[in-house]
Amino acid sequence: MPRLLFLGSTCADVILRVPCLPRTGEDLNLLGQSVSLGGCAFNACAAARCFSGAETTLFSPVGSGLWGDWVRRALAERGIESPIPPVDAPNGCCYCLVDAAGERTFLCEHGAEYRFRPEWMELLGDAPYDGVYLCGLEVEEDTGDVLLDYLERHPPKRLYFAPGPRLCHIPPRRMARVFALHPLTHLNAAEVTFFTRQETVAAGAAVLAQATGGDVVVTLGGAGAYVLWQGRARCVPAVPVAVRDTIGAGDAHLGAVMGCEARGMTLEEAVVQANRAAAAVVSREGAELTPACFTQWMEEDAHGI
Numbered sequence: 001m002p003r004l005l006f007l008g009s010t011c012a013d014v015i016l017r018v019p020c021l022p023r024t025g026e027d028l029n030l031l032g033q034s035v036s037l038g039g040c041a042f043n044a045c046a047a048a049r050c051f052s053g054a055e056t057t058l059f060s061p062v063g064s065g066l067w068g069d070w071v072r073r074a075l076a077e078r079g080i081e082s083p084i085p086p087v088d089a090p091n092g093c094c095y096c097l098v099d100a101a102g103e104r105t106f107l108c109e110h111g112a113e114y115r116f117r118p119e120w121m122e123l124l125g126d127a128p129y130d131g132v133y134l135c136g137l138e139v140e141e142d143t144g145d146v147l148l149d150y151l152e153r154h155p156p157k158r159l160y161f162a163p164g165p166r167l168c169h170i171p172p173r174r175m176a177r178v179f180a181l182h183p184l185t186h187l188n189a190a191e192v193t194f195f196t197r198q199e200t201v202a203a204g205a206a207v208l209a210q211a212t213g214g215d216v217v218v219t220l221g222g223a224g225a226y227v228l229w230q231g232r233a234r235c236v237p238a239v240p241v242a243v244r245d246t247i248g249a250g251d252a253h254l255g256a257v258m259g260c261e262a263r264g265m266t267l268e269e270a271v272v273q274a275n276r277a278a279a280a281v282v283s284r285e286g287a288e289l290t291p292a293c294f295t296q297w298m299e300e301d302a303h304g305i
Contacts, residue, residue, distance in 0.1 A: 002054040002130040002262040005156070006255075007147055008041025008138050009113040010060040010075065010082075012067045012093040013247060020099050037074045038094060039113060040135040040162065043248040047255030047277050047289045054131075054262040058082055059124065063091035063112025071113075083123045087112040102243035102282065115143045121150040131258045132156040136163035139178065140170045148177045158261065159183040159214075162254055167195050182214040184267075186254045189226075192218050201226050202233060215267055217274075219253055221246075224275055229267040236271045239279035246282050252289045253278040 017031040045058045060082045062072050068091030075081065092111030098104050114137060138147060151159065161183035163170065185208050187195075192204035205216040205228045218226040224238035256277035260270035281289050 002052070003127075004045075004048055004052070004054045004056045004131045004133070004258055004262060005124070005129040006041040006045040006048075006056065006058050006060070006133040007116075008044075008060060008133065008135040009039035010037070010042040010058065010062065010071055011039040011091065011111075011113050012036075012070050012074075013038035013096050014093055015096045015098060015245070015247065017098050017245075021097060021105060035070075037071065037078075038096075038248060040137065040164070040251050041133060043251030043289070044133050044162075044255035044258070047252035047281075048259035048262075050277065050289055051256050051259030051273060052262045054259065057124075057129075059084060059120075061087050061112050061114075061116065061120075063087045063089045065090040065111075067091040067093045068112065084120050089115075096245075096247050098245040098247065102245045104245055104247050110137075110141070114138055114141050116146040117143070118146050118149070121146065124150070124154070126154065128154050129156045131158045131160060131262060133160050133162070133254065133258060134178070134183070136161070136167050136170050139163075139174050140166055144170075144174050148174060151181055152177070155181060160186060160254055160258055162186045162250065163191065163195070165191060167191060179212045182212055184215045184217065184257075185212055186217045186219075186250070186257070188219045188250060189221075192216075202228075205233070217254075217257065217267070217271060219250055219278070225253070225271050227268055227271050234268055236268065236275060239276050241279040241283045243282045244284055248289075249278045249281050252281045255289075 013036050015034045018028055022028050041060050045056055049056055061084050062068055089112040091113050092109035095107040096104050159181045161178055189201050196204040196207040198204040201218050205218055208216045209228050216228040222238050225236045227234050253274045256274035257270045260273045
């Protein structure tokens with residue numbers, strides 16, 4: 001059975017629906033608010049479970065305090081327990097401002113969920129994983145080298161790297177270490193053009209592929225995804241959907257790619273399914289993609305609901 005490992009955060013997403021982003025000194029009335037389970041690694045792991053019979057391990061620190069207790073209960077309700085022992089440090093959370101168009105802006109408080117300790121990595125053993133998810137937010141932290149040390153000692157068959165919107169804040173030395181592991185790099189159009197200083201997605205993806213020696217997937221929102229795979233480029237169309245919010249869409253997309261590749265699909269085939277996963281996530285509030293929600297969305301989509 002394939003083994004997938006998800007290194008990164010699990011946190012509470014406090015979702016605040018607003019008519020627009022506030023200006024300095026402005027007062028806005030919320031259109032609604034809710035709390036849901038999130039965090040990049042958790043979101044990706046949840047999506048992978050919808051597409052694969054692989055063994056999935058969420059390796060995510062959970063801290064103390066209000067949000068740590070909430071996350072621990074929410075994971076237990078889903079039958080998930082991270083191998084990492086409870087951390088005696090406050091868990092952070094993510095405040096998600098969602099505007100009328102469904103676009104999100106994050107205000108993140110990073111706590112124990114983003115920081116890793118060397119002794120924890122020994123809990124994973126020496127057997128290599130078929131696929132490992134790595135988020136740039138954890139690599140950016142001062143403990144990012146802990147994760148890279150582990151991956152260099154135990155290189156997976158496939159490393160899936162999601163650098164995220166703060167990719168230019170990752171120290172260049174650490175980025176070079178990630179690239180030396182030849183990851184599949186997964187990011188959006190704005191991120192790839194900004195990071196590579198190229199004018200087009202195709203040019204930016206080519207620069208990344210050259211730098212990493214790996215494949216590149218660029219999400220394009222309503223236009224689908226651009227795939228550069230073994231030197232071949234293809235645009236995979238999106239699944240049309242009414243957007244509720246875009247929280248976690250990229251995480252779910254990559255998690256679905258991982259799950260589908262673990263089932264033996266090619267990368268192009270996996271991205272077709274990942275576009276469906278992203279569409280299901282944005283059609284509902286919150287980032288978590290459960291098998292039940294995905295099945296319901298597929299049925300609704302098939303009937304044009």
